Amino acid sequence: MTAVLEVDNLSKRFGGIVAVDNVSFTVNDGDILGIIGPNGSGKSTLFNCVLGQLMPSEGRVRIDGRESTGMRPCDLNRLGVSRTFQLLQVFPQLSVRDNLILAGQEHQGSMATRLFGRPDAGLGEAADQMIEFFRLSHLASEQAGMLSYGQQKLLDAAMAFMAGPRLVLLDEPAGGVNLTMLGLLRERLQAYHAEHKATFVVIEHQMEFVMALCTRVLVLAEGKIIAEGAPEEVRRNPAVIEAYLGH
Amino acid sequence: MNRFGLLTVAVAAVAAIVLPFLLKPFGIYLISMWVVLTIAAIGLNLTLGYAGQVSMAQGAFVGIGAYAVALLTAAGWPFFPAFVIAGLLCFAIGWLLGYPALRVQHHYLAFVTLAFNTLVFLVLRNEEWLTNGTYGIAGTERPHLFGLSTDGARAFYFFCLGMLVLLAAATWWMLRSPWGRAFVALRENPIRALSLGLDTRRYTLMAFALGSTLGGLAGGLYAPLVQFIEPNSFSLNMSFNLLLMVIVGGSGRFFGPFVGALIAVLLPEWMRIAEGYYLIIYAMLVMILMVFCPTGVLGLVEKLFKPKKPPAAAAAPTLKAEATSR
Numbered sequence: 001m002t003a004v005l006e007v008d009n010l011s012k013r014f015g016g017i018v019a020v021d022n023v024s025f026t027v028n029d030g031d032i033l034g035i036i037g038p039n040g041s042g043k044s045t046l047f048n049c050v051l052g053q054l055m056p057s058e059g060r061v062r063i064d065g066r067e068s069t070g071m072r073p074c075d076l077n078r079l080g081v082s083r084t085f086q087l088l089q090v091f092p093q094l095s096v097r098d099n100l101i102l103a104g105q106e107h108q109g110s111m112a113t114r115l116f117g118r119p120d121a122g123l124g125e126a127a128d129q130m131i132e133f134f135r136l137s138h139l140a141s142e143q144a145g146m147l148s149y150g151q152q153k154l155l156d157a158a159m160a161f162m163a164g165p166r167l168v169l170l171d172e173p174a175g176g177v178n179l180t181m182l183g184l185l186r187e188r189l190q191a192y193h194a195e196h197k198a199t200f201v202v203i204e205h206q207m208e209f210v211m212a213l214c215t216r217v218l219v220l221a222e223g224k225i226i227a228e229g230a231p232e233e234v235r236r237n238p239a240v241i242e243a244y245l246g247h
Numbered sequence: 248m249n250r251f252g253l254l255t256v257a258v259a260a261v262a263a264i265v266l267p268f269l270l271k272p273f274g275i276y277l278i279s280m281w282v283v284l285t286i287a288a289i290g291l292n293l294t295l296g297y298a299g300q301v302s303m304a305q306g307a308f309v310g311i312g313a314y315a316v317a318l319l320t321a322a323g324w325p326f327f328p329a330f331v332i333a334g335l336l337c338f339a340i341g342w343l344l345g346y347p348a349l350r351v352q353h354h355y356l357a358f359v360t361l362a363f364n365t366l367v368f369l370v371l372r373n374e375e376w377l378t379n380g381t382y383g384i385a386g387t388e389r390p391h392l393f394g395l396s397t398d399g400a401r402a403f404y405f406f407c408l409g410m411l412v413l414l415a416a417a418t419w420w421m422l423r424s425p426w427g428r429a430f431v432a433l434r435e436n437p438i439r440a441l442s443l444g445l446d447t448r449r450y451t452l453m454a455f456a457l458g459s460t461l462g463g464l465a466g467g468l469y470a471p472l473v474q475f476i477e478p479n480s481f482s483l484n485m486s487f488n489l490l491l492m493v494i495v496g497g498s499g500r501f502f503g504p505f506v507g508a509l510i511a512v513l514l515p516e517w518m519r520i521a522e523g524y525y526l527i528i529y530a531m532l533v534m535i536l537m538v539f540c541p542t543g544v545l546g547l548v549e550k551l552f553k554p555k556k557p558p559a560a561a562a563a564p565t566l567k568a569e570a571t572s573r
């Protein structure tokens with residue numbers, strides 16, 4: 001097994017707050033790692049440090065064995081790492097289809113070919129397939145801002161897959177999504193995982209979702225890792241129960 | 248574009264061709280001015296309307312372009328090379344002006360570009376050895392096209408109109424390419440755009456450079472049109488005017504600048520009867536429009552003519568980008 005993502009002794013401080021405290025873990029090829037933890041335990045901050053939105057205070061990140069600490073998000077993305085954010089992040093004025101084409105276009109050719117090449121950057125078909133894959137076909141030419149929250153959440157996730165990434169980090173993909181959509185989302189993620197042998201890291205509060213999807217779970221509390229292991233094991237771990245109930 | 252839109256464009260195109268044969272010289276001068284300012288406003292619409300980068304310096308680029316063409320043709324250059332140089336110069340300077348936009352946004356960026364405009368104005372006024380200072384430059388030659396002179400008012404109008412069609416088509420084409428999509432993404436959510444692999448730095452600079460180039464090219468037509476340029480023509484006033492054209496017409500809409508420039512050029516003439524009050528009336532009209540329809544005249548037209556859609560299933564609350572920056 002080869003490590004796709006390695007995080008070594010990563011810390012992030014905001015003034016006096018230690019949001020992420022000396023965290024180390026490895027994600028292997030094909031893993032679906034779940035990250036759980038109470039509100040404010042540093043999960044999103046960890047993502048932001050791994051993906052270049054924030055500069056870690058200490059520690060290092062490696063992607064495929066290659067040092068990536070401090071790389072710009074756009075360069076990381078072009079290495080095959082993509083993400084979603086906790087808060088919904090689609091482009092409301094672009095159509096659903098354009099949102100998806102946008103999500104893949106920078107992986108095609110150069111600045112010059114993107115200017116002089118085809119308007120859809122050769123991604124029209126791929127976008128339509130993705131739209132179908134996520135069951136959004138009837139909304140393809142609708143402005144993304146006009147979709148329901150759950151549909152936008154699906155689109156948001158779909159965008160993370162447009163460039164055919166091998167490592168995908170999802171920050172609460174199920175947050176605020178109704179049960180029907182949730183089942184659909186989980187099924188779609190599993191299908192993509194099976195089809196592309198991709199590696200996932202998923203932050204999620206929805207326990208059923210985590211238990212059904214993840215192969216391994218890591219628990220953060222107050223910026224530190226307090227447990228790690230198979231989903232069932234972690235669920236029974238007294239330290240985890242304590243962290244969730246002790247506040 | 249729907250049928251109504253196509254029809255409007257067709258009628259406007261016919262009007263643009265027929266009008267100069269019906270108008271007196273001053274009328275031809277006015278519609279030529281409309282053409283030239285539309286080109287500059289298309290540039291600002293690119294930077295501000297599409298890419299979301301506030302610029303209060305478009306007038307300065309019109310000035311740089313105008314002086315470049317006036318000085319080079321006075322030095323014996325033919326028009327076309329001078330015109331191209333004006334565009335390239337503004338591309339380069341626009342690119343450089345984009346750098347502050349990588350650090351600051353919104354009203355801070357407005358102030359930076361405002362300062363730049365003042366700087367350009369001071370250079371035009373004070374560097375007399377180059378620009379002739381407040382005496383200005385008169386009599387910029389009009390181009391020859393395929394051996395035909397465009398000295399006449401009507402001929403020069405058609406020359407400018409041809410340029411407008413060319414430049415507008417190029418802009419249209421660029422906006423349909425992945426670049427256009429990237430510019431809108433830059434405006435709507437730069438953090439998400441960056442995470443999707445968009446080199447937002449490069450697109451920001453490009454938005455400034457391309458918008459400024461159009462400003463410079465408009466200037467290259469402005470000098471031979473008005474036949475006398477001086478620094479005051481390119482003070483903050485012109486930048487404000489161009490900004491107004493973009494916003495009144497409909498920022499981020501392709502035909503917004505055409506409408507905005509038309510209003511800005513014609514309204515003062517029509518309101519001459521109101522004499523000294525015209526600026527006050529104009530200002531009030533703009534204020535009313537902005538309060539009731541911030542999407543500009545085109546937004547208003549769209550609102551009036553679009554069949555009402557059933558409200559989409561519970562539109563999601565628009566959430567701000569997560570505060571992740573470094």
Ligand SMILES: Nc1ncnc2c1ncn2[C@@H]1O[C@H](COP(=O)(O)OP(=O)(O)OP(=O)(O)O)[C@@H](O)[C@H]1O
Pocket residue numbers: 014017018019037038039040041042043044045046086570
């Ligand atoms: N940009 C910031 N500036 C200052 N403090 C921050 C910043 N971002 C996060 N924090 C703080 O860091 C801590 C961890 O926040 P983070 O968002 O990573 O938690 P989380 O585990 O994702 O929580 P949730 O489950 O609510 O999403 C919190 O105390 C938060 O207030």
Ligand SMILES: [Mg+2]
Pocket residue numbers: 043044045086
């Ligand atoms: Mg979070």
